Amino acid sequence: MDLSFVIAVEVLYAVASLVLISAGLAVVFGMMKVINLAHGEFMMLGGYTTITAVGLGVNVFIAMLVIAPLVVGLIGLIVERLVIRHLYGRLVDTMLATWGLSLVFIGLATMIFGNTTTGISTPIPGFAVGDYQISGYNFFIIVVAVVLVIAMLAVLRGTRAGLIARGTMQRADMAAALGYSPDRIYMATFFCGSALSGLAGAVLAPLVGLVPTSGGAYIAKAFITVIAGGPSLIAGLLSSATSFGVVNQVFTFAISPVIGEVALLVAAVILLRLMPQGITGRFFKGKL
């Protein structure tokens, strides 16, 4: 009983961390069709922002949940103005440009923070479930992911800004004809996407040893999750994160962490072979 609870928490945690890792990319790539190869570096910057802020005496939760998303969002804004806005609709060109950006960010982080491992301790203590101990921080990540998904849903579905953003992504020319500036809306959306990446990097920072090349560890998982999710933004994110999270954890428990990672990749290959349009290309059609 206790064990099944512990395993359930670990599975939920794996799903939640996939949701977090992929949310920013789902906005930037899923909505805006910008292949952002610097997504992992945005996360890495979120981590470094948190560690720097904590080092300056800021409360760790404020650093993770407020400062890191804002800082990385602003960096995203600058990047959008300088580079990305010239490349909308040019899929392959954005790929090249953002790959260059990722190298620049790695280089800058190496210059500023040094090519060395840094980290902070997890701010939440563990607790006991029957005979087992589990990490309290895992719950925090699950909560953040749930709140994040609800907030995204609320903004995109419930607010006028969300409606305008969705409309602009579908038909920028119509949005312009109705008097909205697609340029501004793209800019704001890219800011949100970057801020989400920054948040993910910040929240995951206490769990990992951070180096300037840390972004590489996330980028593949993020793209796999978003692509396998398919055209629907949130339904796709949730369904693919759940499938991969469960597969990963089941194999991790049954065999080993290495096999868990392998199983995730194999599952992605099989899934995309069966559903080339992603999960929401077949199921949950028309959902957000």
Place this chain on the structure above:
Amino acid sequence: MSLNRRDFLGRTAALTTTAMLPTAVFADGTIKLGSILDASGPFDAYGKPMDQAMRMAVSEINEAGGLLGRQVEVTAYDTQSDMALYSQYGQQLTRQDKVDVVHGGILSASREAIRQTMRKTKTLYFYNVLYEGGVCDRNIFINGVTPAQQVEALVPFAMKNSGKKVYILAADYNYGQITARWIQKFVADNGGEVVGTDFFPLDVSDFGSTIAKVQTAAPDLVIAPLVGGAHLSFFRQWAAAGMKDKIALASTTLGVGNEHKVLTPEEGNGIMCAYNYSQELDTPENAQFKEKWAAMFDGDQSMHEIAVSHYHGIKTWAEGVRKAGSLDRMAIIEALETGISIMGPGGKVTVDPKTHHAVLDVHLMEMQDQQMKVIETLPQRQPVDTQAVCDLSANPNDNTQYEIEI
């Protein structure tokens, strides 16, 4: 690779020209010491202090008038925690820089990446790091502790403080794999039982499911030969899950890169380990060493187990050169094989002629408030694991890494 006649002639000509370059060009200049270490990247906690230790040892040698009346000059390469760069810089040190000796390599993977290059180019090689034992090669001298010196002492010590059921979490490459087998052997020898073994690639940093899995096996003790910056998160997550007071923890690697100073006291306290060196060793040699280090590096105190091993290694090599009275590789090897001893911050270190490993002191320790408190000292332990399989005086041409069979 296809090779046509033109390529072949071109390469042969290039090789011959290189071979004919006078190797004695530096005869009256400086002695060239090659250094190859990860001074940046995930393994820099190991490599940076090793680089400092090397520079300190060389400056001490030079201040004392050098070797054979010549100054020692350092040629150093930073391999950035990238195993591929070892092969490249190994070639560069031996074929372009033509150094007289190479000191370096940290992970066992990096040592094996350059060991054959050193042997082929007849460049004397020192690997000064704690490792899994068994390397038998007359061209290499090894200064670090081996499993028979370390694991054999650590396992009964840790089991006595906890219990008989042991779980092993090891790094997934030659060091972790072979060390895990040694741990299994010594646990069985002490009447215990290994209830589980897991291996982790060096970039794994999420141990959540592992911690849950360990609990299902309910061991009394976890022994963790984990390596590098990413694996350090295991000790954080272990403490964050509140496991520290439930299951005892021992490691064959934690502290080697001063990890106990990175972890908070709450995360580190009580973890057991066994090494040749601790900053807390109360000897005049260590006090003097720490003082000199602080003076040379602006008050820095980052010396650790393998930095001290590296220092011992360079001092041993210098002693060998002095005794040989020449820079000839074979003369130095033969001088070292007479069983040269040095006194260093980690105590007396003697070259074992049969295996080219070291006889040295090992201390059982426990982490306490970011220090490594020495609990018990085991003086002058022999590398018996390697001695059992390797005899370089009988088989000077041996070139194998022997692995333990279970």
